[in-house]
Amino acid sequence: MTRSRCAAITAVLLLGGCRKPVPPFASVVVGDLRIDHGFAFEPITAASGAAYFRIHNNGTVPDTVLEASSPTARSASFHGSSMAQLDVLEIPPGGEVELKPGATHLMLTNFGNPPRAGDSLPVTLKFARAGVVTLQLPVRRYGQ
């Protein structure tokens, strides 16, 4: 290996090493529910941010998200693509609800300490049947 190639590889390794590794979101099971595809965007200002995930209901009865919260945000609410707040987020039996950009999302507002890309954002969901679960959502930048 030439010295320059060695230097180049070392530089890449060093640069790579300096970046905080983004932990991928592993699916979480709570009761009859399985939650995957979780992530959040790094808020641009402390005023608001958004989080996304998919919930599958493997049970035979519907379940409902009663409450969402994050310790770093003052409020958390579900919104549809028209930005109207959703009072109830119901996951039908044998079905799924997917939150994704441009569609339903969890809107978080007034961050005390806004998460940065590479961080994990804790989001706690309280379900009517399945109970309480806290997700550690990997944070990434808008447009990435």
Added chain:
Amino acid sequence: MFFARPSRIDRLARLALRTVSLALALALACRPAAPKPFNPDGLSGPQIVPPLPKPELVLTSTDGRQFDLKKETEGYVTLLFFGYTNCPDVCPVHMANIAGAMKRLGPEITNRIKVVFVTVDPARDTPEVMRTWLDHFDPSFIGLRGDSASIASAFTQLRLGQTVHEPGADTTSYTVGHAAIVLAFSTDNLAHVVYPFGIRQADWSKDLTLLVKRS
């Protein structure tokens, strides 16, 4: 001496002819070229038929200047988006994707594009708030603010649905429902295509290049 007069007349006639030809040539050269019809084929954004004229819209830019949209963007490919900075989903995703696409393009393309963000939430989007938010994506992005009547008029001209204020948990936490499309005006001051949510950065890069090159 005798031949001097016709020869002078001759010279004068030739000079007059040259002057007229030069004037004619200049007149032809200065006449605006017949506008080349913009060809929207092959663009990723869906076409609007008939194309939408750029709206009559005079607002205030983040530096406090009066900004006449038509005058200030004349000759530029212009992306127009209505949104608000408290919007956590559609607005920052669109802005980040346009900014990401612009970073991939050279100045010969980006210098001919103006990206204009008009707030639909002037109560919370002060010039400072808007500037900070836009700078996060691209400092060249233009932020405009005006009264709700001007915005409503722009929405009517563009045949977009009006904005809807959705109440939140308290009076300060409302959200604003608004059109989620980016309008792309070519230099003929017409939007032949719009960009709905979900356009990828690679498609933006390709389309911005085509919009500039075909203008």
